[in-house]
Amino acid sequence: MSGWAALPMQQLIIAPVLLPLATAATLLLLGDKRRVAAAALNLTSTLAGLLLAVALLLWVNERDAATAFGVYLPGNWPVPVGIVLVVDRLSALMMVLAGGAGLAALLFSLARWHRAGVHFHPLFQLQLMGLYGAFLTADLFNLFVFFEVLLAASYGLLLHGGGGDRVRAGLHYIAVNLVASLLFLIGVALIYGVTGTLNMADIAQKLSQVPDSDRGLLGAGAAILSIAFLAKAAVWPMNFWLPPAYAAAGAPVSALFAILTKVGVYAVLRLWTLCFPASAGPWALFGGEVLVWGGLVTLAFGALGMMASQRLDRLAGFSVIASSGTLLAATGFDAPALSAGALFYLASSTLAGCALFLLVELIERARQVELAPRSDDDDDLPHFSDAPAPGDANLDDEEQALIGRAIPAALAFLGLAFLLCTLVVAGLPPMSGFIGKLAMLSALLDLAPGEGTVAGRTLFVLLIVSGLLATTALMRVGIRHFWAPQNRPSPRLRVTECVPIALLLAACTGLVVCGEPALAYARATAQALHRPQHYIDAVFAARPVPGVAEGAPP
Known part of the structure; x- marks a missing residue:
């Protein structure tokens, strides 16, 4: 037995939820006057959460297909009565991505953003708590609870820093998510009324037992619930809120x-593969065509939105929509x-999208740093006679030497980071998006x-065309920001702003260097998702700890 397998990892499943909760409570007690201490505590907790997620990922990866699950009963109640937390390959992957994005965003915010308003650090930890909980929970009601926790925190973070643009975008964002949450509750109520349970594994087992008279009600509940998830996944036409909201928010x-x-996307992937697999009889692949064609339209909309965007922040928002559409269609x-290729793409696009949003602020700052405007006197304008002689090929229009002119380090970093983001987002070699x-x-x-021939061909074409459109849109932005500007001094970048971007792009590069192990992990994850019986068996095999009172921590 290896080192990771020898550890009592199942006891750590609840730690990613409890750690940010305890940290947020401590940060509230510290208040906003002790910003240095709050920042240090937030950073320590976020890093610890990421390490826990990585440890859980390594633990499930070392186990075979039938045992690659960790189940924890927080209340020590038997399944399906009590709350159940489950970690498998998919949830571990999502937690690592959430922890990585959280650590990068927090590092970037320590340069200045965390001082822009109150309660940034507690809200940040509550956001992480909601994310980790949503990926770990195995019942619908607690999925709703964790959704509301992360959404409530996101409302405060979106408005952090104030300003009219943030308030307007925030109101749209809040309104859409409140409607989606209402639909979530309605869908959960309908499913519970038909099946008598909220445990995901139990629902999957009881679908075949639903009488014919209740199938319409169950289908309506599943459809309403999927609308709530798809709205949160920014599927077309329920994604109008995303570009302005993400553009208005602070960079971190x-x-x-x-x-x-x-x-x-995770909620759709989890519930659809668990409850409606090909072996589900009359419920086999229920709503699959809606996912495929909804994802295709969303992908096309995101790609066209990138081409139409003149601002880099809105372009980054449409790239998120395009990636979401790709994942839903697949x-x-x-x-x-x-699904294995989509999971690899999920990791790559999430890391690149996070890096691109951080780059937006630095690139816009570089545009705003300009020299004093030149005089409008005619004497200051170059004349034809001032042009360099035909033999002066190494001089520019102002007779400045081109050879030996150094590129400032800040601009070199921004240009290289933007190039790498472009390669990943557009899916160009040699970066991870291409793989x-x-x-x-x-x-x-x-x-x-x-087997979905028309839809398959459409997705094949759209994957290529969307990459071409993304390349064109990002190249146009790059030319405008890095090629066309003249007489612009180098911007000042802080180390805490550059390090998280470098780490995110290093992770994308790591997916290329370790491409085969990463693809093997994605294949194993996809196989487990499309064979959900192992998940169901693992949940029902969990037993309360003997000798511990019900409701007490096991």
């Missing part, structure tokens, strides 16, 4: 929000190989004839 908040839409095909898209394209070519 937008970076953290890059994982929020993936929570909706999920609906019920093809493990396609994810190539895996999906290969899986689409291997689909059996008649």
